[in-house]
Amino acid sequence: MNLTKKEVMRIGKSNISKWIDENEAKFTDVAKQIWNHPEVGYCEIFASALQIKTLEEAGFRVTSGVGDVPTAFVAEYGKGNPIIGILGEFDALPGLSQQATPNYVPVVPNGPGHGCGHNLLGTAGLEAVIALKERIDAEILEGTIRYYGCPAEELLSGKTFMARAGVFNDLDCALTWHPGTTNMTVNFRTQALTAIEFYFSGRTSHAGAAPHLGRSALDAVELMNVGANYLREHVPDGTRIHYQITNGGMAPNIVPEHASVYYFLRGADRKQVNELEERLIKVAQGAAMMTETSVRWEIKSGCYDTLPNETLNELMYTQARAAGPMAFTEEEEKFAEELRQTVDPTVLAAAMQQATSADANKILDTGFYHNKKHFGITMGGSSDVGDVSWIVPMGQIMTTCVPLGVQFHTWQATASVGSSIGMKGMHYAAKIMALSAYELLLDQEGILEKAKAEFVASTNGVSYKPGVPANIKPPVSKGDKVPV
Template identity: 40%
Template sequence: MKNNDVKTYLAQNKETFEKISMYIYDHPETRFEEYESAEYLAAECEKAGFSVERNAGGIETAFVATFGSGFPVIGFLGEFDALSGLGQKPDKTAYEPTEVNVGHGCGHNLLGTGAFAAACTAKKYLEDHNLSGTVKFFGCPGEEGGSGKTFMVREGVFDGVDAALSWHPSPANAIMSLSSLANYQVYFRLKGVSSHAANSPHLGRSALDAVELMNVGVNYLREHIVPEARIHYAVTNTGGISPNVVQADAEVLYLIRAPKVQQVDDIYKRVCKIAEGAALMTETELSIEFDKACSNYIPNRSLEKLLHESLVEAGTEKPGEEEVAFAEELWSTLSDGEKENYLDLIKGFGYVGNGSEFEGKYLADSISPYEASNEVLAGSTDVSDVSWVVPTAQLTAATSALGTPLHTWQMTTQGISSFAHKGMLRAAESMALTAVQLFEDEEKLKAVKQEFDEFSKANPYICPIPNAVKPSTLK
C-alpha cells in the first residue's frame, strides 16, 4: 500500500471517522467515566473487524482491539476523556458554555478517532497484502488527571507490543520530540475537632488551619527544589461555609511534577514532612491518599525519524477561506500574553523554527523540520509510561488556530471544525504510513527496538503507582 492507497482509504472513510469524532465530542465524559465514548468506540472497532477485549487492565472504560497475528505487533494509542469546566458550544467565537460544563478542551475526541483511523488503515494494509503482523488499538481512558495508561502498563496491557504510535492535537504539525515531567497526585486530609468559633474556640482544632499552614510551608519549599519542578494544589474541602464553626475536616490535593520520577519522589517526601508539621502545629490528624502518578516520556529517535518522514509524505493543504476567517476571529479572543506566547506553545510540541512561516497567518499549513530535543515539556502525559515499556513516538497535527492554548474554551469550540478533522486525518495518515514502514522493513523495526533495548538495559522501569492504588474518578 503506497501513500496514494492510504490517502484513498482515509478519503473513502472520511465521513465515518468524522462521525465518530463528533459522537465522542457530543458525549464528553471525565476520567474513568467515559462509558458512552468507550463503548461507542469499542463497537466501531468490532464493526471494522477487530476483536475487542473490554475491561483491559481491570479498568471499566479501557479496551484493546486486535486484528491479525504474528510479528510485528504495532499499537496505536487512543484517548477519549474530556475535562470538567470546559463545556463549550462548537464553532463559536465567543464563550458559550454548555449546560453540562464538560468538554473536549484537549481534543481527545480527535486523538482517539485519529488513532483508530490509523489502526483501520494499517489493518487494511495487512489484508490487502496478505501479510502476517498484528495491529492493536488501545482505548486508553483517564489521561486527564488519571494516568490511565500508567495503570494499564502496571497491569501488563502493553506487553508484547513492538512499537507504539500516538499523536496530539495542537496548532502545529511536528514530531513531539521533547521529554515530559513525571508527576505524583496525592490527597492530604486533615481531621480536627469542631467547636463554636466564638464561644469555645480553645476547644476546637482546625483542619483548615492545618491545610493553610501546609500550603504556606510548601510555598517556602519552592525555592529549594530543582527549577524545572512544579507544585500545584487545590483545596478540595474547606470544612464548610460557616465561619462561626471551627472546621474539623479539610483536604488539599497536590500535583507534584519534575523531570524525573526520583526527583518527584524526593519532593513528595518533603511535602509529606511539611504536612506532618502542619498537623503537629494544629493538633490535627493527617491521612495521605496516593491518587495517581506518571513517569517522564522517553522519546525513541529512530521511530521519530520514520514518523517525521511519514508526516512529510502526508503533507498539508491550504486552509479554506472560512477556516481562516474563523481562526482570525478566535485569535482576537486571546489575551496579549497568549498571542505573544504562541511560538513557545508549539515549541513545546516539537516545532522547530522562528515562526517566520506563520507571518500574517492564523493557521499552520506547513510541517516543522524534525530535530531531536533534549528539552523537557512543561507538562505531563501518561503516554510516558508506555514509552518505558514499548518503543514509542508521537506527532502533533494542526487542528486549531495558532496561539490556541489547550484546556480552554477556544480549544473546545474548534473540536469538530473542518480544519480539526483535516488535522485528525493527517495524523492518521502519518501514523498508518509509519506502521506500513515497520511492517514492510524489518531492518527499520530492528533499529527502533535496538535503541529501546539499549535504554531499557540501563534504565529498568518501575511503575510510579503503588500496586494498592486503583483508578479514581473526579471527586
C-alpha cells in the same frame, strides 16, 4: 509482474492514503459524535462504546475493562510479530462546553467540552488501525496491530492503571499523536507528575465558646501549605508544586474536624518527583504534629516523564510526503482568524513567541517540522503517555487542529476541534500513524531494532514501576480533578 520491495511498499502506502481519503466521512462522524457527547475522565461511556462498536464491526477482537477501568479497552487484529500499538484517548475537560463557532457560545453552561481535542485523538487512532487492517488482509501481512482505548488522560492516570495491568508489555513499539497548532514530531520530554491528596483529622468544637477544646484540621492544611511554599526555594530548577484546598471545613464558627488539600508535584523525571513526594509528606506530618491532628494521604496519579524516541519520530516525519500536503480553505482560514481575535493580545503574543517550530505568518500552519535541537528538552505539562514511553519505544507527532496562538484547555480550542479544521488535522495524523505502522510491519530497514536499541540506551537500566501504588483503585466514578 515481479515488484521490488520498495515498489510494494509505495503501492501499499498509496492504498492506505486512498482508503483514508475515501472513508473520511465515517471517522469525521465518529469524532463529531464524541465531540457532541463530551465526558470527563473515567466517565467516557459513550465514547468507549462507540469506538468498541466501530472496531468490532471492522473485525477487531476487543477486550474491555482492562486495568479495572470500565471504559479502557484493547482492540487487536492480525497475528504474530511485530506487535504495534496505537494509543487513543477520548476524555473531555470540565467547564469547556462550546459550539463550533468563533464566538463564545456554550452548549451547556459550565458543561464539559473537548478543549484538548481528544475527540480527534482517539478517532485518528481508530482510523489508522482500521486502514492498516485493510492492508493486512489485502497483502496477507504477518504482524499484529492494536488500538488502545485509553481513558482519563486529563487525570494523568488512565494509562498508568492500564500499564500496571501489563497491557503494553509485549508491544514492539507504540505510536501516538496529539492535536496541536502545527505539524511536528514531539522530540521534547514532558514532566513526571504525582497527584497526592492529604486528609487531616482533628477535633471539632464551638469556635467562639470553646476554641481551646478544638484541634483544627484546617490549621494543619494551612500550615502545610506554608511549609510547601518554603520548600519551593530548595527544589531542583523546573520543579513545580501546586495545590488546591479541597475541604476547608463547614462554617467559620465550627473548628474544622476534617480538612484536605490536593497537590500536584512535577519534576524532570520519576526519581525527582518521588524525592519531592517524600519531602512533602514530611511537611504534612510536621503540620499535623504542630496542630495535634492526624494526617493520611492518597496518591491519585503518578505518571512518568515522556521519553522521546528519535528513530520512531524520524520514521513518522518521513511519512509526511506520502501522506500528502495539508490544505485549508478560505472559509477555514477566516474561521481561524475570527477565533484567534477572541484571544487576549498578551496571551497571543506570548504563544507566538513560543511557537519556534511554526510559520508565524500562517494562522493555520501546514508545514511539517522535525526540530532535532529540541530532542530531550523537558517542557511544561505532563501526560500519562510517559508511562508507555518507559515500557516500549514510542513515536509521537502533533498535527494542526487549532489556529496558531490559540491555547488548548480553552473554549476556543473546543470550537476548533469540533470544526473541519480539527477534522483535517485528525485525518492527517491518521495517515501518518497508519503509514508508519505499515512500514514497521514490513520493516525492511530494521527500524524496530534501531528503535529498541535507542530505547535501551535512553532508559539507562531504569525499569518501569507504576507511580500509583498497587492498593489504589481507579476512581471510576470520579472525574473532577484535572491536572494539566
